[in-house]
Amino acid sequence: MQLRIYDWMDRRLKLKALEKTLLDEPIPGGASWIYVFGSATLFLFVLQAVTGMFLAIYYAPTPDHAYDSVQFIEGQVAFGWFVRGLHHWGASGMVVAVGLHMLQVFLYGAYKPPREMMWIVGVILLLLVLGFAFTGYLLPWDQTAYWATQVGINMVGTVPLVGDFLARVMRGGETLGALTLSRFFAIHVLFLPAVIILGIMVHLFILRRVGPAGPWDEKKASAKREAFYPRQVYMDAVVMLVVFATLAVLATSVPFPLTDKANPSDTSFVPVPEWYFLFYYELLKHVHGPLEPLVTWVLPALFITTLILWPFLDRKVSRSPASRPIGMTLGVVFLLVVFSLLGISLKNLYAVKRTDPAIAQGKAVFARFGCAGCHRIHGEGGAVGPDLSYEGDSRPDREWHHRHFKDPQSTSPGSIMPKFPLTDQELNELTSYILSLKKTAT
Numbered sequence: 001m002q003l004r005i006y007d008w009m010d011r012r013l014k015l016k017a018l019e020k021t022l023l024d025e026p027i028p029g030g031a032s033w034i035y036v037f038g039s040a041t042l043f044l045f046v047l048q049a050v051t052g053m054f055l056a057i058y059y060a061p062t063p064d065h066a067y068d069s070v071q072f073i074e075g076q077v078a079f080g081w082f083v084r085g086l087h088h089w090g091a092s093g094m095v096v097a098v099g100l101h102m103l104q105v106f107l108y109g110a111y112k113p114p115r116e117m118m119w120i121v122g123v124i125l126l127l128l129v130l131g132f133a134f135t136g137y138l139l140p141w142d143q144t145a146y147w148a149t150q151v152g153i154n155m156v157g158t159v160p161l162v163g164d165f166l167a168r169v170m171r172g173g174e175t176l177g178a179l180t181l182s183r184f185f186a187i188h189v190l191f192l193p194a195v196i197i198l199g200i201m202v203h204l205f206i207l208r209r210v211g212p213a214g215p216w217d218e219k220k221a222s223a224k225r226e227a228f229y230p231r232q233v234y235m236d237a238v239v240m241l242v243v244f245a246t247l248a249v250l251a252t253s254v255p256f257p258l259t260d261k262a263n264p265s266d267t268s269f270v271p272v273p274e275w276y277f278l279f280y281y282e283l284l285k286h287v288h289g290p291l292e293p294l295v296t297w298v299l300p301a302l303f304i305t306t307l308i309l310w311p312f313l314d315r316k317v318s319r320s321p322a323s324r325p326i327g328m329t330l331g332v333v334f335l336l337v338v339f340s341l342l343g344i345s346l347k348n349l350y351a352v353k354r355t356d357p358a359i360a361q362g363k364a365v366f367a368r369f370g371c372a373g374c375h376r377i378h379g380e381g382g383a384v385g386p387d388l389s390y391e392g393d394s395r396p397d398r399e400w401h402h403r404h405f406k407d408p409q410s411t412s413p414g415s416i417m418p419k420f421p422l423t424d425q426e427l428n429e430l431t432s433y434i435l436s437l438k439k440t441a442t
């Protein structure tokens with residue numbers, strides 16, 4: 001029965017010819033797990049499109065309602081939290097998949113003739129993906145979204161001549177507000193999808209015209225030819241399943257709570273970008289003054305230009321990594337720098353999160369009672385009493401500090417340190433703070 005329907009349709013739509021074109025594409029050297037990242041990226045794109053459509057049913061792109069509508073999706077809509085979770089982690093997955101796909105292509109020299117155009121379109125697709133990430137980040141309209149976007153637009157603003165203009169176009173005016181949100185939304189759900197679908201089509205069209213590259217070893221490449229179906233299709237499908245399962249687990253088990261609703265007047269908020277921008281955020285933190293434009297636009301511009309021109313800069317005919325020492329070294333150095341910066345950034349963030357709130361309170365008590373008048377901490381304060389920079393290391397005894405603060409003379413006879421009227425809570429907070437003063441900062 002099934003076959004008869006298929007035959008019936010085939011006579012009208014010529015499906016069998018289509019099936020042949022789709023599935024019989026020969027892969028030089030045969031199917032391999034290393035080729036799965038392109039289709040994993042495509043799968044993630046479809047997933048983002050579908051989850052995005054469902055989110056758009058409830059999402060309202062105005063400063064008054066955006067935040068509440070996301071909270072509504074999260075708390076009231078059936079499976080809203082799951083769809084939003086998939087979309088959130090799917091964006092991360094997309095960055096990972098694109099990264100791995102590019103690494104594979106880079107390692108295999110698959111950008112070399114005749115595939116330069118496929119590489120260039122690929123770089124444009126990467127930029128579009130980052131565009132999705134940037135515009136999507138603003139949509140929940142919480143503090144993080146608002147202030148991280150502010151930072152991003154300010155970076156664009158540092159580009160000479162056109163920066164100001166671009167920043168104003170992105171904001172839709174002088175300030176980040178209702179107009180910004182609606183244009184980010186339109187770009188995220190209408191403009192970018194249209195452009196990226198076109199880009200994906202061109203990317204795949206070129207792939208079908210030139211064929212997949214296969215192994216860099218010509219002998220291996222020509223030794224075996226295997227059709228796309230069934231083994232490569234099977235491998236791609238398995239990876240898609242694994243990707244979906246991973247996202248589903250992340251969506252159910254790792255919370256990513258909204259911060260407070262965006263408050264344009266609270267300039268003290270320090271935004272943290274998504275993890276895939278963190279390495280750059282770390283770099284930004286350390287470069288100030290006249291060197292700042294270097295990081296805000298020169299470096300990214302240089303990087304993208306190099307990436308686009310890469311097939312023409314690396315002119316060796318051989319695709320083997322061994323014959324491309326400069327390219328390989330650059331690649332490894334790039335990865336080392338990115339992952340070191342990411343590591344440093346994560347370590348700093350994690351450290352901040354772990355800090356006991358009592359420590360911050362204790363620090364305030366320390367300031368309130370003027371302890372710094374007699375004690376120095378990291379070069380600040382008087383020298384009447386001992387330096388307390390590493391007090392947590394030299395005297396880690398909580399009990400001792402309690403007794404000492406209640407009555408300095410009880411533990412240190414003849415001490416000139418005054419008895420302070422501390423409440424029990426202040427006493428605890430102060431002790432927590434003093435004990436946190438260690439060489440290995442927590």
Ligand code: HEC
Nearest residue numbers: 369370371373374384385386395408412415416417418420
């Ligand atoms: C008038 C100066 C003075 C002020 C103000 C003062 N201290 Fe002291 N502090 C001392 C002196 C002197 C000592 C050394 C004698 C002792 O242990 O009491 C000392 C000792 C300490 C020690 C123990 C250091 C050790 O030996 O391990 C700690 C901890 C300390 N102070 C914390 C504080 C805190 C917290 C405050 C504010 C609530 C404060 N001090 C205010 C003079 C001062």
